Amino acid sequence: MARPKKERIVYQPPLYADFKPQGVQARGLSCISLELDEFEAIRLADYNEMDHAEAANEMGISRSTFTRLIEQARKKIAQFVVEGRLLHIGGGNIHFHGNVIRCKTCGHMFNIQFDDDFTICPACGSGDLIDLAGGFGHGRCCREYNQDNRR
Ligand SMILES: [Zn+2]
Numbered sequence: 001m002a003r004p005k006k007e008r009i010v011y012q013p014p015l016y017a018d019f020k021p022q023g024v025q026a027r028g029l030s031c032i033s034l035e036l037d038e039f040e041a042i043r044l045a046d047y048n049e050m051d052h053a054e055a056a057n058e059m060g061i062s063r064s065t066f067t068r069l070i071e072q073a074r075k076k077i078a079q080f081v082v083e084g085r086l087l088h089i090g091g092g093n094i095h096f097h098g099n100v101i102r103c104k105t106c107g108h109m110f111n112i113q114f115d116d117d118f119t120i121c122p123a124c125g126s127g128d129l130i131d132l133a134g135g136f137g138h139g140r141c142c143r144e145y146n147q148d149n150r151r
């Protein structure tokens, strides 16, 4: 039996999952799916300008896997801007290291660990909060993953 692929670590959920060119209807545009591990490769290497070996280590993957991952990711983002398509971020064999909460009332975003309890926005006191990891179908699985893989 094939060994299941090991989960890749994504530091925290992306702030937005869906992107669309302005001035055209979404209907009729085909969607590009950027997986969460591909997003993380772009964030680490291109946005944070991290060395590829270091970025691979952050994600818990080999350097050659990282190279393949970022090449795929760049290709998809290039198609998105050149062809004007929809881009959706989601999926991938990953768990988040930490979570981000967005306040629906004031827009404030704050980082939490999966062990932390959160009930109100530290900026405005509202209880109307969005759990970004939850929006990507993660949460409890990441908490368990982090507990099993404490670094
Ligand atoms: Zn708030």
Ligand SMILES: [Zn+2]
Binding pocket: 094, 095, 096, 137, 138, 139, 140, 141, 142, 143, 145
């Ligand atoms: Zn998870």
